[in-house]
Amino acid sequence: MTISSLQSGYQLLDTARQMSHQAARDINEVSLSSNGARSQAESEDALAFNRVEPTNESSKVNMLAANQSEAQNQNNAPTHDPLIALAQAERYNQIGTKIIERSNEQVGTLIDLHV
Numbered sequence: 001m002t003i004s005s006l007q008s009g010y011q012l013l014d015t016a017r018q019m020s021h022q023a024a025r026d027i028n029e030v031s032l033s034s035n036g037a038r039s040q041a042e043s044e045d046a047l048a049f050n051r052v053e054p055t056n057e058s059s060k061v062n063m064l065a066a067n068q069s070e071a072q073n074q075n076n077a078p079t080h081d082p083l084i085a086l087a088q089a090e091r092y093n094q095i096g097t098k099i100i101e102r103s104n105e106q107v108g109t110l111i112d113l114h115v
Contacts, residue, residue, distance in 0.1 A: 009096045013092075020093075
């Protein structure tokens with residue numbers, strides 16, 4: 001039973017394709033969720049005139065700190081994981097292509113030797 005390196009190369013190319021599709025979906029989800037958070041923040045700002053102001057200074061400071069931390073949490077979406085997966089898919093694609101090229105070169109060399 002022979003095991004061709006072409007099978008391994010094609011398998012790596014397929015894995016890279018699946019990984020890149022998943023990373024693209026994840027990036028799209030992150031961008032959509034961050035756009036939703038922005039629109040929600042904009043709608044909250046539009047209703048800022050309805051807020052009741054606290055009476056003492058310490059509660060004002062606490063309220064501002066809480067609002068800022070919520071805004072930072074919404075803006076810090078995990079975008080690096082899909083980008084890392086996309087870079088890994090690119091590398092798998094390159095490796096799979098190299099394996100297929102080397103396999104084709106070996107077959108060409110074997111044909112040249114037998115002719």
